[in-house]
Amino acid sequence: MDVFGSFALILAFVCAVYAFGGGIAAIITRHPLLVKSTRQAGIATCCLIFLATFSLEYLFFSDNFSVGYVVAHSNRDLSTFYKIAALWAGQEGSLLFWSFLLAIYVFSVLVTYRNKNGELMPYVGVVLAGVQIFFLTLNNFVESPFKALAVPGANGAMDLVARADGNGLTPLLQYPEMVIHPPNLYSGYTGFTIPFAFALGALLARYPGEKWIHLTRKWTMIAWMFQSMGILLGAHWAYAVLGWGGYWGWDPVENASLLPWLTGTAFLHSVMMQEKRGMMKVWNVWLVFCTFLLCILGTFLTRSGVVSSVHAVANSKIGNLFVGFMAIVVLVCVGAYLKNRDYLKSENQLDSIVSRESSFLFNNLLLLVACVAVLSGTLFPVFSEWFTGDRISVGAPFFNKVNIPIGLLLLFLTGVGPLLAWRKTSTESLKRNFGWPLGIGLFAGLIGFALGFRQFYSLVCLILCVLVGATVVLEFSRGARVIRSRSGASFAASAIDLTMRNTRRYGGYIVHMGMVFVFIGLAGAAFNRDAQKDMRPGDTIQMGPYTLLLQGFETRPEKNYTAQRMLVEVLRDNKPMMMLYPEKRRFATTVENGTMVAIYSTLKEDLYVVYAGQSPETQLPVMHVFLNPLVKWIWFGGVVVVFGTLVALLPNRRAVLVLSGAQQAVGQALPQGLMPAVTMREGHD
């Protein structure tokens, strides 16, 4: 099966090269058969990558310990669940998995548009094939996952060997999110290849109009959704497994996943400027280019260990290839832009500082500044070494100082932007749309201040969260009330009806609401508390309203590890409430340990208990307790964001009945908020 897999990969490489070279020939000659054959070569590339990936997975499931990669990341006792995940547990498999996910996207694109957009698709196909060639080069010639184990034999030749059992999966990775976090994040990273290919293809082809934006909107949103999920799942994983009480440490690999999310978010917003007003064309094209480059950079940072992150392996072998690939991409993008920049001329100019356009402009500016700050902070050790010879790193204070105000300003725009009119907003409509939300927000701020929300940023965050939440709720209720008055349906049914008529707008509001929840959770971090103590059985720690009593220890042998856990009784007001079991796991196959945090989570706060190890002083076990307010809102917000994105991906329902109703009511003034809901937009693809 390992031979089968490597052959499939080699063939995939050959097909991709044909799809690339043949595609260029097809663009020049415009021969229909050539166009068709290169498209089919592209599809074949994808199918072969699928086969290779499945064969590696088969090697894991058949416990084939003659293959190095399987030996390194699996053993017989590993559960089925983690055998799937072992595929992306190491370097070679991760890169194959990248190719695999990219192949899913490429396959879908090539099949979906096989008989459409004949002028554009050959260009798109060439760009996609180019990206695939790069990753297939890594898969085939640099980091092949199918290498067989061998030892030098008596006559100098290598003899194949097989091991009885493998080394097992690293304990840190044996956690349910290990199975879902990397696929999500990688789906985000790979997914941005599609808008990139369309943008570059459209620029090269001088494809008329904003068609490429309509075509790629769904793909961009899918990639964005996966990226969002991947980031949040990673944060949750860090929170639940690493045991330092936080979910985000501005680690290079975390930052790497945030960067394309920032530019991707900017892109999702600024395309609306191009669709509505024909502005920001150059900007949009470059945002997509940058997002794609940051995806590659993210993969590179994770995989090459160029920035000293504890958990990226140093591997300069692929580092040079990644840098080379990025350089080629930059050259192609700059070349295409310089050659065809006249095609990206803007049709309109900014009219007013209080307008939808300017809110998008500032939204983009802030996201970009955040991106630049995070990027420069992440790469600071590399650049400072180049320029000064000293390797200097910056830590959390740097990132927090810049990004907290940016986050709050963005939150403000989230509330204000969608309600501003295009071109220019009158003072009257400002009052009408923001009077109530602003009042409610300030009122909430007063209550918060009275209740002890004294930290400046947290108080601002609270006010903004309420303000934005109120604008979103008002938008829904305003629209739903109008529909209700016409159809007589219940309020909830009217709200759903409203959403389904303009999924993009109202799905977007739901996403905004989800971000409000995330921000509520982030604001809680200002009030985190923790205590650490060397514990003997019978000792207690007081944390907020909770008293934690260590009853004793328990050792439990499991399938491939031994668990030692603390038996902690939690009391509230001296009444027993529950038991928590923070745990240390000692794995049989490695010398490493794993930490399992015990968390009691409510919407108000998380009680987070860690069996932190042995005290260097007293040799006693150490218990570390955190009280983290509002953390659950972050995960809940993430779910809402994903739900909102899914709603926005749905096609609009045609509102035939209500449209006719609206036509009858010509002359009757409609409330401002409803207008976009009944006026159907041109159908986006």
Next chain:
Amino acid sequence: MKKQAKFGIGISVIVVALGFLAWLGYGESKTYYHTIAELETLKGSAKSQRMRIGGTVAAGSIRRFSGRVDFVLEGEGKALPITYIGSDPLPDTFVDKSQALVEGRPADDGRFVAEHVQAKCASKYEAAPGGTASAAPSSAGR
């Protein structure tokens, strides 16, 4: 033209303010990386800076005392005695021959006093794919 000036002012105010904050944060959190060999060549004020040093934990060198843990970090053929005085328990991955990153300041007696220790196991550790897992309960984010 006037409108563009307004936008220009708005944009520059934002960028300058954030740049200032970035500069503050940089001053507050910058940490130098040095190798064990470089440490000997440092002079004057450079020697009292807060810094990070990476290396491999020498086999059998970990000694636990009350209030501190001593070990030896090796790299590039040099050895550096470390005294860890932090309050956090050492990470699970901190064992003989693991790769460790220590953060702290050199003391006058030639030892290096570390307040934080991060470690990864050299024999086995592979990158967490795209993950946010950091191999140690590190000082980051606190």
